[in-house]
Amino acid sequence: xxxxxxxxxxxxxxxxxxxxxxxxxxxxxxxxxxxxxxxxxxxxxxxxxxxxxxxxxxxxxxxxxxxxxxxxxxxxxxxxxxxxxxxxxxxxxxxxxxxxxxxxxxxxxxxxxxxxxxxxxxxxxxxxxxxxxxxxxxxxxxxxxxxxxxxxxxxxxxxxxxxxxxxxxxxxxxxxxxxxxxxxxxxxxxxxxxxxxxxxxxxxxxxxxxxxxxxxxxxxxxxxxxxxxxxxxxxxxxxxxxxxxxxxxxxxxxxxxxxxxxxxxxxxxxxxxxxxxxxxxxxxxxxxxxxxxxxxxxxxxxxxxxxxxxxxxxxxxxxxxxxxxxxxxxxxxxxxxxxxxxxxxxxxxxxxxxxxxxxxxxxxxxxxxxxxxxxxxxxxxxxxxxxxxxxxxxxxxxxxxxxxxxxxxxxxxxxxxxxxxxxxxxxxxxxxxxxxxxxxxxxxxxxxxxxxxxxxxxxxxxxxxxxxxxxxxxxxxxxxxxxxxxxxxxxxxxxxxxxxxxxxx
Amino acid sequence: xxxxxxxxxxxxxxxxxxxxxxxxxxxxxxxxxxxxxxxxxxxxxxxxxxxxxxxxxxxxxxx
Numbered sequence: 001x002x003x004x005x006x007x008x009x010x011x012x013x014x015x016x017x018x019x020x021x022x023x024x025x026x027x028x029x030x031x032x033x034x035x036x037x038x039x040x041x042x043x044x045x046x047x048x049x050x051x052x053x054x055x056x057x058x059x060x061x062x063x064x065x066x067x068x069x070x071x072x073x074x075x076x077x078x079x080x081x082x083x084x085x086x087x088x089x090x091x092x093x094x095x096x097x098x099x100x101x102x103x104x105x106x107x108x109x110x111x112x113x114x115x116x117x118x119x120x121x122x123x124x125x126x127x128x129x130x131x132x133x134x135x136x137x138x139x140x141x142x143x144x145x146x147x148x149x150x151x152x153x154x155x156x157x158x159x160x161x162x163x164x165x166x167x168x169x170x171x172x173x174x175x176x177x178x179x180x181x182x183x184x185x186x187x188x189x190x191x192x193x194x195x196x197x198x199x200x201x202x203x204x205x206x207x208x209x210x211x212x213x214x215x216x217x218x219x220x221x222x223x224x225x226x227x228x229x230x231x232x233x234x235x236x237x238x239x240x241x242x243x244x245x246x247x248x249x250x251x252x253x254x255x256x257x258x259x260x261x262x263x264x265x266x267x268x269x270x271x272x273x274x275x276x277x278x279x280x281x282x283x284x285x286x287x288x289x290x291x292x293x294x295x296x297x298x299x300x301x302x303x304x305x306x307x308x309x310x311x312x313x314x315x316x317x318x319x320x321x322x323x324x325x326x327x328x329x330x331x332x333x334x335x336x337x338x339x340x341x342x343x344x345x346x347x348x349x350x351x352x353x354x355x356x357x358x359x360x361x362x363x364x365x366x367x368x369x370x371x372x373x374x375x376x377x378x379x380x381x382x383x384x385x386x387x388x389x390x391x392x393x394x395x396x397x398x399x400x401x402x403x404x405x406x407x408x409x410x411x412x413x414x415x416x417x418x419x420x421x422x423x424x425x426x427x428x429x430x431x432x433x434x435x436x437x438x439x440x441x442x443x444x445x446x447x448x449x450x451x452x453x454x455x456x457x458x459x460x461x462x463x464x465x466x467x468x469x470x471x472x473x474x475x476x477x478x479x480x481x482x483x484x485x486x487x488x489x490x491x492x493x494x495x496x497x498x499x500x501x502x503x504x505x
Numbered sequence: 506x507x508x509x510x511x512x513x514x515x516x517x518x519x520x521x522x523x524x525x526x527x528x529x530x531x532x533x534x535x536x537x538x539x540x541x542x543x544x545x546x547x548x549x550x551x552x553x554x555x556x557x558x559x560x561x562x563x564x565x566x567x568x
Contacts, residue, residue: 037516037535038512038535039512039513039514039515039516040513040515041515137560138559138560138561138562139519139557139558139559139560139561139562140519140523140558140560141517141519141558141559141560141561142560145515145517145560145561146560146561148515149513149561152513237516237517237518237530237532237535239535273519273522273523274518274521274522275517275518275519275521275522275530276517276518276519276522279519279522279523
């Protein structure tokens with residue numbers, strides 16, 4: 001058996017694991033990082049494109065904290081939220097210290113916090129709690145991939161160890177302390193890691209079908225062609241199977257909430273690229289953001305459509321339908337409106353104002369075999385092709401058109417500026433599924449990122465950071481969220497601070 | 506011209522999405538497969554674009 005002795009063993013080499021490694025090395029600890037894949041990066045191999053830092057100003061931090069806690073109805077862990085917010089101001093300098101400049105930034109004034117959609121669009125106002133920093137990518141990638149590579153290089157330069165293709169499979173606990181872990185190297189040999197502390201930063205569980213099934217979700221492919229109902233558009237192929245969570249649970253760690261960070265999606269083919277969710281093939285990805293008429297499979301409205309630029313709200317509402325999918329429906333006049341006047345909403349990754357030739361784009365995607373995009377001459381045909389209950393759909397549209405004529409939505413009080421009737425052929429529909437950026441949570445921690453056992457007592461020498469404990473930030477059960485990169489960086493710093501102090505005692 | 510994929514490739518699959526004529530993401534082996542290690546003619550420009558667009562600068566070209 002191969003033996004590795006170190007101060008701090010880190011499970012996972014994503015943003016959380018590597019920021020912990022760099023920080024701990026700079027504090028003088030010996031560090032060894034273990035990654036199951038043959039390269040650094042984990043789930044961030046294809047995301048994210050920005051991060052958030054709450055500036056180091058007490059009034060600003062206090063407001064951000066209160067906004068976030070109110071958003072979660074105070075079922076997030078306030079100590080974990082507070083420590084994340086307090087440490088997030090370290091992020092910009094840390095990234096610059098890697099030799100990386102930001103592509104840009106958006107400074108959000110104190111008095112405006114919580115007044116806009118988080119990150120500009122796509123997320124609840126409760127994520128409008130700090131300054132946004134755009135990570136500078138290379139090529140057509142996202143910036144986090146570059147940051148992880150730079151951090152891996154920094155770990156090596158600082159004398160740390162990086163063990164790729166060496167998954168940690170279990171933790172070693174003696175009494176009430178974690179004292180190491182067991183891993184397998186790429187030849188299949190067992191590696192015993194003797195460590196004074198272990199940081200679990202192994203990511204979420206987007207690829208774990210059993211854990212997703214516990215949430216009532218069936219992981220499907222990018223085309224939703226196998227009867228499944230949840231599709232991920234980021235962190236694809238990252239092999240996120242809750243390895244850290246399972247190792248922690250096995251030694252008595254408490255289980256915290258687990259959730260999918262929602263992102264409603266009309267699947268492929270022909271809309272976005274197969275592997276990388278931000279490579280779009282046309283403008284249909286922008287169409288599915290719009291606040292026109294949305295109905296469920298029964299032909300009934302189910303949400304005020306003005307929420308369509310809040311992905312978590314849309315996914316929650318779609319997830320509450322029996323089928324776990326819904327339809328955006330509009331007519332030729334609205335298609336023309338998107339071309340001549342512009343769209344109501346755009347998601348910040350897919351910037352668009354006026355679309356071009358919406359009908360042609362629908363026809364092209366349908367010709368590619370997409371089973372979730374529809375274009376018909378009559379509403380009856382639309383019902384037949386989509387499977388939406390015909391009578392109910394026609395009745396809903398009749399009522400909805402009345403709201404449009406009156407300029408008042410008596411059902412959900414949707415802003416009148418988003419009331420567009422469905423009258424003129426041709427008729428368009430997109431079937432939109434429960435989707436997600438990723439799935440996260442499972443490990444319960446305190447504000448020092450120490451892992452808690454089933455009695456909520458600290459397991460000595462064991463820390464967790466990033467997606468694997470993100471539900472402590474988003475509540476239990478989690479209310480969803482985004483911006484986990486800010487959490488991953490900040491908790492990387494916190495676990496490094498705490499673990500280094502612990503091993504140097 | 507020869508194409509080389511460096512070992513720090515992060516398997517995001519962007520190269521397959523953009524340039525399927527040169528790259529295949531083999532999920533069972535978690536590896537990016539070059540359809541041809543040596544390119545000529547029109548594929549030289551494709552390979553240059555792939556090297557430029559790679560998220561981690563892992564695609565290298567050699568004359």
